[in-house]
Amino acid sequence: MRLRDLLDADELGLHLLVGQDAGDSALDRPVRAVLTTDLADPGRFLTGGGELVLTGLAWWQGDGDAESFVRVLDREGVAVLAAGEAEHGLVPDDLVRACRRHGLPLVAVKPDISFTTITEHVLRRLHRQRVGSLAAVVERHRRLLTDQGVPDSVLELLQHSLGLDVRVLSPTGRQIAGARPPLRARTAAALAGRYLAARRSCEAAPHRVTFGDRHYSLVPVRHSTGPSAPSATTGTAAELGDWLLVVEADMSGWPATRLELLDRIADLVADARSAHDRTKAVRQDLAGEVLDLLHSRASLDEVAARLRSSAPNVLAPCDTWQRWQFVVAAGTWHGAGAIPAPALRALLEEGLVQPDGPVPVWPEQIAGTVDDEQAVLLVLLPEPTDTLPGPVLDCAALQQRLAAALARWLGPAGRVSIGVSSPVEAAGSARRALDEARTALRVADEGPERVTVRGPDDLTSHILSLLPLIPAETRQAFAARLLSPLRDHDSRHQTDLLPTLESFLECDASWTRCAAQLHLHVNSLRHRIARIEQLTGRDLARLETRLDFLAALRTG
Structure with a gap:
């Protein structure tokens, strides 16, 4: 403008x-x-x-x-x-x-x-111009992928003409395209895990696998070459972003002509993969901008204004704020140090996709970026319904999917830790949610599993599980020191600051839900929380503060 x-x-x-x-x-x-x-x-x-x-x-x-x-x-x-x-x-x-x-x-x-x-x-003015440009880029790449008819139509032709069942899988075992019905989830995850382990040990492709009486050959899908080819996951752990062709046959005895045909098909699928990755790049840029904004010294009002004007509307255009969750990941691989954050981002951009799950998540609802050695992803959540009033990511299911694929790849000493935040229900709580996801990541680091996912519920249980280890007198003194100013104020002035604090924590610091639960206007709730912070000298925007108060309330 x-x-x-x-x-x-x-x-x-x-x-x-x-x-x-x-x-x-x-x-x-x-x-x-x-x-x-x-x-x-x-x-x-x-x-x-x-x-x-x-x-x-x-x-x-x-x-x-x-x-x-x-x-x-x-x-x-x-x-x-x-x-x-x-x-x-x-x-x-x-x-x-x-x-x-x-x-x-x-x-x-x-x-x-x-x-x-x-x-x-x-x-708002700048956003309308920018979104128009970004939307055109996204739509252009979507049309490119659709108009090519790859990979589904080509793989269907193989099935009908040559009797070959060929599928394209992600490194977590999700079927991207190919023969129907899809493979059983356990079989797909095992094939993906076998492929990752083979790639890590530098085995020559195709990789042959036998399950029961069925033979499979696994062929990597290479990136298309050229100046615009994506390079975010090249180098160490690049296989975490791979696609793979799964051929339900043993290719070891195939004639050269059939092998050449499959190689040409792999090239076509590689073109489709590159188009897919270019659409992700737009969302990756967006996630980077959001992270830079949250790391900046911008005021909370400015952060909220910018987020309301850009983030959810580019991912899924709508007139109202759409809830999202942060997912933060880090990992180590035995003998290779930290797993590169771009590789973890690529892994989770696929691993979080679950169109058929109880909380459906599609690829276009995920925007990922990197922050030092961590992958940071924003995942838009579906709108609440009567049957699913508060949709959130299923941490246990995500851990199960990734563990099945990564078990052999990680080896005995490697591990991947993932932290998930509460839903960001208003722009002003984005910083708090990112902080919460990173705290959940630290809790996940303490887990015994090689792949560990922890969310907001785990934070509460983690803190409360430690309370019995602290002497009772110490706990009670801590609770009294933290809560006495509120009890004294409520007693002298007939106010409800302590019950307000309890409700605020029960609602995961959600202003709208807490205000509705207490039958208050949001501004009235903000006034009460500000008074609580003034009396206690603590900042309830910080996760550590909320956990301290929760521990104090549970102590009594």
Whole structure:
């Protein structure tokens, strides 16, 4: 969008102080991002051009302060500066003069207009343009995959013309395409596990496997070559992102012509796989942007505004907030150190897919990225129904699927640990949910299994299971120290802060569910929680704090 679009938005009430003399050249400046700051030197948070910078002027104390601030903005190519009038009653002349010297457009923000309102307005406009572009990319790749008719139609032709049952499996045993009915789940997982173990030990393909009286040959599906070929999972543990052809036959005695035919089909499936991976790349970029935002110093209001404007709508366009869960994974492989995070991301992008499960999850509902040695995934959840009022990922089922495929690949000393968060029911709780998933990951690291998945229920049980190990007097002293301020306040003022805290924790810190349970408006609940935090000096946005309170309440 452009500066003139901001000024034309009546609901924002912005007033141009500097820039009139420049005419269209100033009004047509493009705005590509929003930054809120009250730092005297915000340079390290600027991205290099096109920002609308919002400042409350807390850094300005007197004449001369504005020059260095504006010089930094001008050097970094900021599009426009918006200064709030609430702090000083007006925009200081010192700032007006500095903006004129540097040719930086300056607008005034009335005291009754919040920066959140402006941020949401800009991000909605930017989002509509960006989503249109991303949606076109996704649709183009989807059409490419569909129009090729690969792999299903080609594999069906093989079945009818040559009597060959050929299927395409993921490294977790999920059938991506091929002969129907699909293989039994245990057989598919065992074949995938055998393939991963063979790849890890560098056995030559095809890999032959016998189950009972049935013979199978396993053939890797290579990435298409070329400058656009995906490379996220190349190198160590690349097989965790592989597809494999499963031929229900022993290929050892096949003539050269039939082997060549299968090789050509593998190439066609590789093309389909590359198209599939390119559609995932769009969602991977999105997940990276979400993670960067949550790691930034942006305020909670700004984080919420940006998430409401982008994340769920790109994954699944809708008018309302759609719940998601974070999944965080890390692992080690004996003799090879840490399993590369891109390989774990590729594994979970397939492992989390379960269209026929009690909580259906499709590939387009998963966006994955990496953070150092961890894979971080966002999984959109289906809408609640009467039969499934609170759909969440099944941690036990995910652990079972991955363990079946990875048992031989990991070996006796390797392990994969996965943490799953509570659902993100509102944009403002995303940071809390990511923190919770990482805490669940740490709990999973302590598990005895080679593949361990832990979720929010496991966090509670883990903490509570440790309570009996702490002397009773110590537990009671801790509970009294933490809860006494609330009990005293409730007793003196006839309030319900302690019952409110219990309900808030029972609802997994969900504002909407807790407010409904207590028959309160959400703002009233926020006021009570703020009072609890003030009295106890603890921050309930932190998972560690909520677990401390839960332990104290269970102690009495």
